[in-house]
Amino acid sequence: MNLCVRSVAVSAALFAASLLPAHAEFDVVTLKKAIETSLANEYPKLDALYKELHAHPELAFQEMKTAARLAAEMRALGFEVTEGVGKTGLVAIYKNGDGPTIMVRTELDGLPMEEKTGLDYASRDKTNWSGREVFVAHSCGHDIHMTSWVGTAKTLLGLKDRWSGTLMFIAQPAEEIVAGARAMLADGLFTRFPKPDIALALHDGAFAHGTVFYRTGAGSSAADGLEITFHGRGGHGAAPHTTIDPVGIAARFIVEVQSVISREKDPSEFGVVSFGAIHGGTAPNIIPDSVQLSGTIRSYKPEVRAKLHAGIERTAKAAAAMSGAPAPDIKILEGTKSVMNDPDVVTAVAGVLKAALGDKFRISPPGTASEDFSEFGGAGVPSMMFNIGVYDQERIDAARNGTGPPIPSNHSPLFAPVPKPTIETGVTAMTLAVLGVFEQKARRK
Numbered sequence: 001m002n003l004c005v006r007s008v009a010v011s012a013a014l015f016a017a018s019l020l021p022a023h024a025e026f027d028v029v030t031l032k033k034a035i036e037t038s039l040a041n042e043y044p045k046l047d048a049l050y051k052e053l054h055a056h057p058e059l060a061f062q063e064m065k066t067a068a069r070l071a072a073e074m075r076a077l078g079f080e081v082t083e084g085v086g087k088t089g090l091v092a093i094y095k096n097g098d099g100p101t102i103m104v105r106t107e108l109d110g111l112p113m114e115e116k117t118g119l120d121y122a123s124r125d126k127t128n129w130s131g132r133e134v135f136v137a138h139s140c141g142h143d144i145h146m147t148s149w150v151g152t153a154k155t156l157l158g159l160k161d162r163w164s165g166t167l168m169f170i171a172q173p174a175e176e177i178v179a180g181a182r183a184m185l186a187d188g189l190f191t192r193f194p195k196p197d198i199a200l201a202l203h204d205g206a207f208a209h210g211t212v213f214y215r216t217g218a219g220s221s222a223a224d225g226l227e228i229t230f231h232g233r234g235g236h237g238a239a240p241h242t243t244i245d246p247v248g249i250a251a252r253f254i255v256e257v258q259s260v261i262s263r264e265k266d267p268s269e270f271g272v273v274s275f276g277a278i279h280g281g282t283a284p285n286i287i288p289d290s291v292q293l294s295g296t297i298r299s300y301k302p303e304v305r306a307k308l309h310a311g312i313e314r315t316a317k318a319a320a321a322m323s324g325a326p327a328p329d330i331k332i333l334e335g336t337k338s339v340m341n342d343p344d345v346v347t348a349v350a351g352v353l354k355a356a357l358g359d360k361f362r363i364s365p366p367g368t369a370s371e372d373f374s375e376f377g378g379a380g381v382p383s384m385m386f387n388i389g390v391y392d393q394e395r396i397d398a399a400r401n402g403t404g405p406p407i408p409s410n411h412s413p414l415f416a417p418v419p420k421p422t423i424e425t426g427v428t429a430m431t432l433a434v435l436g437v438f439e440q441k442a443r444r445k
């Protein structure tokens, strides 16, 4: 372990005292300069890679060419690459002496939608998706992640006298359908390959490039689907006493279930149950036989999630029982867990990124979207995901004060990161994050 090559007073002063012990000599300023030099040489190749990936996206579990392209990049760097892990995923391992195994994850997939950015490298590709021909676009920026991932690998190899251990770079399929992480785990990601000590990932977002957002604890929500069918006994609307009215049961349930949120869940914890669809009946004067509801359950903490699931089930059964109706059919469709940023990993990463980026490294509120990077944390690997911005600050300011158009978010057909500063930030932040966690592990040996 050789991170303390030189001790520069200024770098020590830059560390937040609470983040690193006083003896820390990890020289962020020198490392950042080395990364900048490496990027100045490598960026033209990364730019070409990004534009190629952007122009030819592939959908979940169809990422054959994308995976092959990344496999070739990693093999050329000297990584040992295994393809076809979790269908189209790949695992690239690089050993550099004794030390921990640090995993860095990128996603591979694009979205079934038409890109409308008008960029000269915009995607016009189409593919078959669920029996239909659809356009494909990298409108979530997974191409930014892949390029930053390759750039980080290159940069870390250029700095390999500054760290010791194993790099485990994985490219995960099918994030957009939250299935790829589980597919890789089921295919032996942590048994056929070393189980990493720490896992890191980044995601881009619609804010200024050069800025990195992070948080400790929940970084995205757990999302579960909910389908309930209330059964009754149909009949004439004028003679309700001859029926069991499932419309009334469903209405009572929808109101009552909110008391699971307000009366059973800790009010300081996030939790939501919403119904987006109700189907029942055909005419004003006919009480139907059944009513179907579907909804979504969102939470951050596993204990809150379990409480919501149990409360929904109990309330639905009770609502039916109150009317003497048969038990309802209740299906909770388990989605993905929330990303939990491990406090220890955040401390290591934040110490370095704060020193490197100053006030461009900021705490964000938790997101309510979902992300299957959570599966790796769920499998017992302390992990952290942080976010990088993609737009010019002037564009953000103009949108904010009404002098420019609104900022297109991820999944918008107009989502268009500015490649150079975005990828440079991705590579710089991820390289420093990896070095930061290697350093933390080495210091604790």
Ligand SMILES: [Zn+2]
Pocket (backbone or CB within 6 Å): 140, 176, 410, 411
């Ligand atoms: Zn997405």
Ligand SMILES: [Zn+2]
Pocket (backbone or CB within 6 Å): 140, 141, 142, 175, 203
């Ligand atoms: Zn995404």
